[in-house]
Amino acid sequence: MSQTSTTDHRLGFKSLDEETAVDSLPVTGQLPGWLSGALVRVTPARLEVGGRRLDHWFDGIAMLNRFGIADGRVSYRSRFLDSVAYRDSQEGEWRHGGFATDPCRSLFKRVQSMFSPDPTDNPNVNMARIGERYIAMTETPMPVAFDPETLATAGHLEYADKLKAHVTTAHPHHDTERNELVNYHAYFSRVSKYVLYGLPAESSTRRVIAELPVKEPSYMHSFGMSERYLILAEYPLRVNPLKLAFSGKPFIQNYTWRPSEPAVFQVIDRATGRLRGSYETDAFFCFHHVNAYERDGGRELVIDLVAYDDPAIIDALYLGPEEPRGPIPATELRRYVIDLESGAVSSETLASDLELPRIDYGRRNTKPYRYLYASRSADAWFDQLVKIDVSDGSETVWSAPGCHPGEPIFVREPGTDDEDAGVVLSVVLDAAAGKSSLVVLDARSFEELARAEAPHHIPFGFHGQFLRG
Numbered sequence: 092m093s094q095t096s097t098t099d100h101r102l103g104f105k106s107l108d109e110e111t112a113v114d115s116l117p118v119t120g121q122l123p124g125w126l127s128g129a130l131v132r133v134t135p136a137r138l139e140v141g142g143r144r145l146d147h148w149f150d151g152i153a154m155l156n157r158f159g160i161a162d163g164r165v166s167y168r169s170r171f172l173d174s175v176a177y178r179d180s181q182e183g184e185w186r187h188g189g190f191a192t193d194p195c196r197s198l199f200k201r202v203q204s205m206f207s208p209d210p211t212d213n214p215n216v217n218m219a220r221i222g223e224r225y226i227a228m229t230e231t232p233m234p235v236a237f238d239p240e241t242l243a244t245a246g247h248l249e250y251a252d253k254l255k256a257h258v259t260t261a262h263p264h265h266d267t268e269r270n271e272l273v274n275y276h277a278y279f280s281r282v283s284k285y286v287l288y289g290l291p292a293e294s295s296t297r298r299v300i301a302e303l304p305v306k307e308p309s310y311m312h313s314f315g316m317s318e319r320y321l322i323l324a325e326y327p328l329r330v331n332p333l334k335l336a337f338s339g340k341p342f343i344q345n346y347t348w349r350p351s352e353p354a355v356f357q358v359i360d361r362a363t364g365r366l367r368g369s370y371e372t373d374a375f376f377c378f379h380h381v382n383a384y385e386r387d388g389g390r391e392l393v394i395d396l397v398a399y400d401d402p403a404i405i406d407a408l409y410l411g412p413e414e415p416r417g418p419i420p421a422t423e424l425r426r427y428v429i430d431l432e433s434g435a436v437s438s439e440t441l442a443s444d445l446e447l448p449r450i451d452y453g454r455r456n457t458k459p460y461r462y463l464y465a466s467r468s469a470d471a472w473f474d475q476l477v478k479i480d481v482s483d484g485s486e487t488v489w490s491a492p493g494c495h496p497g498e499p500i501f502v503r504e505p506g507t508d509d510e511d512a513g514v515v516l517s518v519v520l521d522a523a524a525g526k527s528s529l530v531v532l533d534a535r536s537f538e539e540l541a542r543a544e545a546p547h548h549i550p551f552g553f554h555g556q557f558l559r560g
């Protein structure tokens with residue numbers, strides 16, 4: 092581990108081995124009286140295993156962080172998820188592979204792990220609530236359940252069905268009418284397939300919505316959902332599953348970028364499971380869909396996402412001794428519009444240089460919307476939060492000296508109608524202080540209302556959710 096004392100963003104890539112519980116953090120400013128609940132995030136907190144720096148940021152060992160908010164006070168708790176990957180790391184071992192970190196093991200074991208249930212279970216990307224169950228997730232289909240108050244691990248989520256899968260996303264959607272979590276997974280075989288499914292709140296049996304055969308699956312970190320459709324955006328970053336089994340390379344290095352091939356939107360009818368159509372456009376890459384909705388009487392499908400020209404971002408996030416090796420490529424908030432009758436695909440750029448996008452998901456997902464919140468790297472690693480008005484591209488920016496904010500999470504003020512009535516929560520590293528804080532912004536003005544300082548730095552993470560109290 093690096094012994095350098097860091098007073099800039101690099102502190103966010105320094106491991107945190109400490110598990111903490113604090114009843115009341117020091118708070119500056121004024122928290123809204125209506126704000127009650129907990130912000131729970133998963134963070135790749137341990138970036139060295141057995142004295143060796145992990146190869147890639149996406150492989151850090153998962154820790155849960157919880158900021159509890161009630162009566163104007165903020166508590167804080169952190170705890171590692173007790174996954175197999177975590178237990179291995181306690182022994183200094185990296186046995187199960189991951190996204191891009193090589194486990195250095197025999198070919199035989201690799202083949203075994205690809206086609207038998209032995210992938211990593213390190214759930215460091217996101218969390219979700221399904222009914223009364225809370226799960227932490229990564230891109231292998233082994234979510235880990237936990238207690239949202241104590242953060243104690245409750246074991247792997249067990250499915251009652253026999254569906255087999257190799258990769259999935261940590262960005263499920265919520266079907267509020269059916270009260271189910273919607274996701275897709277890919278099953279690798281001689282005849283590989285994408286399977287879109289719903290997991291009901293009260294059941295452990297997944298409901299298959301659709302199956303799509305695919306010769307060479309694309310790497311897809313998230314997907315879109317409109318009122319009528321599920322949308323898989325297949326980027327031409329594809330894998331030959333049979334070669335994957337025998338390659339001896341870490342997972343993502345088996346995918347090949349083919350910029351001369353198109354990106355393909357696979358649009359699936361949610362009610363019937365039928366493929367509405369496959370729509371091609373020029374190659375691009377993306378981690379995060381933002382929103383999708385139909386317009387013009389259902390003739391057009393609008394898909395907003397954060398687009399990269401190519402997958403160089405994956406290479407940029409391999410870890411050096413103190414931070415990812417970079418450089419971080421530019422992004423566009425891009426709007427694709429598919430004319431479902433003619434098959435034509437057009438696109439326009441709504442904004443630039445943002446990542447970790449969030450909207451008022453509960454009310455605006457699958458529908459026209461106006462506001463998006465995101466993190467931006469302007470002069471350094473994630474040094475701004477931005478609010479984008481997608482109706483005209485105008486922006487409001489929040490920043491503070493030496494502060495590096497993570498994903499901004501919108502929380503609606505109960506009983507209000509305006510789309511931006513509420514707050515935006517973000518865990519912000521104050522590099523000079525050497526500590527991270529929960530920062531609360533007024534979502535309308537984008538001004539800081541309050542911050543609650545944790546007792547130490549929290550390594551940069553990906554995603555989290557606000558659980559209402």
Ligand SMILES: [Fe+2]
Pocket residue numbers: 216262312378379553554
């Ligand atoms: Fe993500």
